[in-house]
Amino acid sequence: MKIASWNVNSLKVRLEHVLDWLREHNPDVLGLQETKTIDENFPLEALKAAGYEHIAYSGQKTYNGVALISKHPIESIVTDLPGLDDPQRRVLIATIKGVRIFNLYVPNGSEVDSDKYQYKLNWLKALTSFTKEELSKHKKLLLMGDFNIAPEDRDVHDPEKWKDQVLVSDKERAALQKLLKLGLVDSFRLFDQEDRSYSWWDYRMLAFRRKAGLRIDLVLLSDALAKECKSSCIDIEPRKLERPSDHAPIFVDLKAS
DNA sequence: ATGGTCGTCTAACGA
Numbered sequence: 001m002k003i004a005s006w007n008v009n010s011l012k013v014r015l016e017h018v019l020d021w022l023r024e025h026n027p028d029v030l031g032l033q034e035t036k037t038i039d040e041n042f043p044l045e046a047l048k049a050a051g052y053e054h055i056a057y058s059g060q061k062t063y064n065g066v067a068l069i070s071k072h073p074i075e076s077i078v079t080d081l082p083g084l085d086d087p088q089r090r091v092l093i094a095t096i097k098g099v100r101i102f103n104l105y106v107p108n109g110s111e112v113d114s115d116k117y118q119y120k121l122n123w124l125k126a127l128t129s130f131t132k133e134e135l136s137k138h139k140k141l142l143l144m145g146d147f148n149i150a151p152e153d154r155d156v157h158d159p160e161k162w163k164d165q166v167l168v169s170d171k172e173r174a175a176l177q178k179l180l181k182l183g184l185v186d187s188f189r190l191f192d193q194e195d196r197s198y199s200w201w202d203y204r205m206l207a208f209r210r211k212a213g214l215r216i217d218l219v220l221l222s223d224a225l226a227k228e229c230k231s232s233c234i235d236i237e238p239r240k241l242e243r244p245s246d247h248a249p250i251f252v253d254l255k256a257s
Numbered sequence: 258a259t260g261g262t263c264g265t266c267t268a269a270c271g272a
Binding site: 009010012013034036061062063108110116148202203204205206207243246 | 260264271
């Protein structure tokens, strides 16, 4: 089973890129973040016509918004983290073919020690609590999405410049480590990867051309799924298109499941 | 050099 994740930064603008990418890569499941569309405007028909009959979404106006697009039935949907009273639509958790899938748009955090940064840390705490609970019920568990955290310095094009900045700062990296310690692995690092592998490049300053990116989009796997993982990749091709998302799609290939 | 570029019910704001 092939499972993918992509922060599209507006599904309305990026629909053709998404449809082309689905045709080319044929994943079983694609999780989207930053759809920026209310549920009534979700482009259901175009995605169903592309062979994805099972679709779930949790959208809002202007900001955030997540969706799961699947070839297989989507069961036991959860759209809110317990204990977090949050109107922002950042979470879509569901079971597909026996895999518990978390599709996540982690808060950006704006600036270190801002209110938004504190919200990010609180959000990650609530995520970690719920992940622990879900891991006790589901051996095959996967978290994917825009984590807005670069796990290590090798995930940052210029660690000196980024030191102590949001997306890289110690407290958010520690929060990610705490999540991983529940029994999850960063699937990307199960395999040899090219140096300077990133998933996001700022629109400004010709960042993509300069390879000035960060790897902040992740697929985390429980031990049971890590054993089944055949590959974990970032596809930078869509970032080269006209009017691209600032993020690249990422995906894993799982044996069996 | 504190900018720059996108996307959003075109105006600040968020990323």
